[in-house]
Amino acid sequence: MQPELQNQQPYQPPAPQQINAAIPDGNTPQQQPIGSGQQPVDQTSKTQSPKDKKKNGAISTQNTLLFSEMRDNMIIMSDGSFRAVVECQSINFDLMSAREREGVEFSYQNFINSLYFPVQILIRSRRVDIGPYLDRLAEIRRNQDNMLLNVLMDDYMDFIDVLAQEANIMDKSFYVVVPYYQKGDESVTKQQAKGLFNSFFSGKKETSVTKIDQVTYTKAKDEIKNRLDSVMSGMFQMGVKSRQLNTRELGELLYTSYNPDTSSRESLASIDPSDLTTTYITKGQGPPPAGRGLL
Template identity: 40%
Template sequence: MEMQKKKNSNPAYSTQKYINVAEIKENTLILKDGSLRAVIAVSSTNFALKSEDEQNALVAAYQGLLNSLDFPIQILIHSRVLDIEGYLGKLKGLAAGQTNELLRIQMTEYIEYVGRLVEFANIMSKNFYVVVPFSANPVRQTFGSRIKKLLNPVAQIAMNQEDFHRAKTKLDERVNHVMSELGGVGLRSLVLTTEELIELLYESYNLDSAAPLHAESLEGMEISQ
């Protein structure tokens, strides 16, 4: 039992050991093999509500996006439980102050309906991301270059920084291209910051402890009286 306890407390057995991310900086994921990743958050659109002509235009634009790429991308869909308690609380406050009896009854019935719906089904919020990669071609190291690293480690650190920024410049070019093509499909997009990348990874690998997403967008809706 004591050996098992020591084994579990060893930092080497943490989840981080199995994550293929070495570092996160300057809005970029650095993987253990030295390759880079940028994550773009993308808005969504309701394809089913579009007219046939609009659907055909979206399909053609999406096809053009894929045909314009000479590198792979990953499309990530992240689902989280949506906490609508704040939204319901706001509705209850509006209903209590409603002077029109008919509107007050309708709002109360709507609040009760949504409350019952939440009891029987988890309301999920889906976020969409596009992961853009870049991997620089490895440079073959000679015996002399290895000796130089040992004799001058400070210069090696500076060189690594130069290599990183050189690779990130190439990655940014890919990101800008993808975002431009997404705009042609009618989708808004933005690059996740370092803090947002950390939050995304934490929530992806700690589903039980991740806090539910609050319905801030719902709370900000204007409700006509």
């Protein structure tokens, strides 16, 4: 029995004109994609010159620093303003009586109302390094002849070591930053309203040198001294001991602020300032030395 093939039609290849119509040639305009947005531009044809690449390079760390130098116990900022820092000791407010607390609160209120210039209160929390303390205890133990005291010191050292590993022992420092602006304190408020992040994302900046004449510097130094006396007098009324940081201590404060991890291992206290002969740090040329990876 043969199958029925009456309803089937033989296959006919399409005409050449139909095949050519399905494939667009160079003269036929292509159909635009759906959407009302602007069509993407081919970026492969654009090439950047070496000057444009250098101009669009990464921002240097030195250009992002907001200070220029430190001199006469002051920090000279990149915009020509000045800063002085007062370190304050803490007081135990919780152990005070109600009358003592009220006296501290009124003194703080009078201190804030007496200020005619802006101040910044800085609180820094750092993890305490117990290593030097344990090394000192180990040195005392080696010089101890009493066996009972040696056993007690071993237990105490083990307790301190375990406690430092399990809990974060923090040390808080309190500072009051006293500024001085050449253009006045009110005009600086508009400048600070632009935001700090503009300096990081505004592109690569050229290294600028801050120039201040002797008259302006002397005036700023005298005004900073008057403001420091006002701040330290207000702190004394609250029962808070305070002192101004010198130039070396200002450098250590900035160093520990910008390098929190490195400063715990490499301290500036053992470095002689006369050994620092290089003012600016530049990037080295060529590949890094063999055997040293990037940090």
